[in-house]
Amino acid sequence: MAETATTQAPRAASAAPEPALPPTLRRNAPLVPTDSAASRSLAAVIAILTFLAALCAGAAEIVASSASQWQGAVTQEATIQVRPGPGRDLDADIARAEAIAKAEPGIAATRVFSKAEAERLLEPWLGAGLDLSDLPVPRLITLKLADSPVPDLKHLRGTLAAAMPGVASLDDHALWLQRLSTMANTFVGVGIGIVALVLVATGLAVAFATRGAMAGNKEVVEVLHFVGADDDFIARAFQRRFFGLGLRGGVIGAGLALAAFGLAGLVARAWRSGPAGEEIEALFGAFHIGWRGYASVLLIGVIASVVTGIVSRLTVRRFLA
Known part of the structure; x- marks a missing residue:
């Protein structure tokens, strides 16, 4: 019995699992974990x-x-500003400026802003609910530019300045485009x-x-x-x-x-x-x-x-x- 016990002890010891190696010491462990x-x-x-x-x-x-x-969007539009003046018929000036713009090649469409719309454009600066009837609020005409033929805005600006000096002016939004x-x-x-x-x-x-x-x-x-x-x-x-x-x-x-x-x-x-x-x-x-x-x-x-x-x-x- 003693001999059997002594012979089984080394077998049990040899059957015990070996301690696992750290990950850094294993066979295929990376150099930099x-x-x-x-x-x-x-x-x-x-x-x-x-x-x-x-x-x-x-x-x-x-x-x-x-x-x-x-x-x-801005390059497809231009704006004509018509200023009111003493002794002038503002509606007649607007109609004349619109006619000049329509006669220019490359202008696809025009739209005249009403007096109420022009006054609403001033609300962000002056506030809402104000009576602006006594103020000389300019009227605007937006021009829709066509892709072909290309409109000559320089010629249109000169035509407006010659026909309506000091009254109508053209804004091609070049300054805003540069800032943008x-x-x-x-x-x-x-x-x-x-x-x-x-x-x-x-x-x-x-x-x-x-x-x-x-x-x-x-x-x-x-x-x-x-x-x-x-x-x-x-x-x-x-x-x-x-x-x-x-x-x-x-x-x-x-x-x-x-x-x-x-x-x-x-x-x-x-x-x-x-x-x-x-x-x-x-x-x-x-x-x-x-x-x-x-x-x-x-x-x-x-x-x-x-x-x-x-x-x-x-x-x-x-x-x-």
């Missing part, structure tokens, strides 16, 4: 920065497309600058994370050098791992940005029935960024991952030099 707390934090930082950059890019695209629509173009270009430029700054911040965060990973894996790097691994092999290992982190963060950030634009579009459509929704839609459209907006958001996610891989490789090469 991606499931650590530092790696998850870096992926979260990249996702946040990508989200902010994508929001800026999408907002710039919304402003650019809205400005293009405004410019297209300047505003849109400025906003787009600011958006591009913010995107560039966010990508620089992403590169700095990756550089610090790479140096931390190099310091934490210093012994592993020394062993790799001892067994014959060159700097390119080590740099490629770090580049692959950090590119994966950047791709994960870029996809998450870009996906959240697209979801945010989709939610904003749904909210805008829900508010469209009210006055506030009409004003928002008039200023910013329907929050639809179009294919260029979607492409820019996806491109920013790809750029963030590429920047992560390149910066990590350069940082490793500099660390090993």
Whole structure:
């Protein structure tokens, strides 16, 4: 019995499972672990920065497309302003100015604003409910311009000035178009600058994370050098791992940005029935960024991952030099 017990004890001991190795010491363990707390934090930082950059890019695209629509609408119209004067028949002056405009090639249609409509245009500055009958409020004639033949607005302006000097004048909205173009270009430029700054911040965060990973894996790097691994092999290992982190963060950030634009579009459509929704839609459209907006958001996610891989490789090469 004693002999049997002694022979079974080594068998039981040999049958006991061996303790599992840490993940970093397993056979196919990566040189730079991606499931650590530092790696998850870096992926979260990249996702946040990508989200902010994508929001800026999408907002710039919304402003650019809205400005293009405004410019297209404004360039299709011109306005004749007829000023009242002492001893003049304002209705006769309006009819004469409209006749001159209709005789000009390229004018598709005309519309005369009534006295009440002209007074309502002053309400944002003077307030509502005022009696403006004693004020010399100019009357407006809007001209719808045709695509072909192209109207000669310079000739029409000269004709009005010669026929009705000091009474009728033509406004082709060139000043407003210039200001609108300047505003849109400025906003787009600011958006591009913010995107560039966010990508620089992403590169700095990756550089610090790479140096931390190099310091934490210093012994592993020394062993790799001892067994014959060159700097390119080590740099490629770090580049692959950090590119994966950047791709994960870029996809998450870009996906959240697209979801945010989709939610904003749904909210805008829900508010469209009210006055506030009409004003928002008039200023910013329907929050639809179009294919260029979607492409820019996806491109920013790809750029963030590429920047992560390149910066990590350069940082490793500099660390090993």
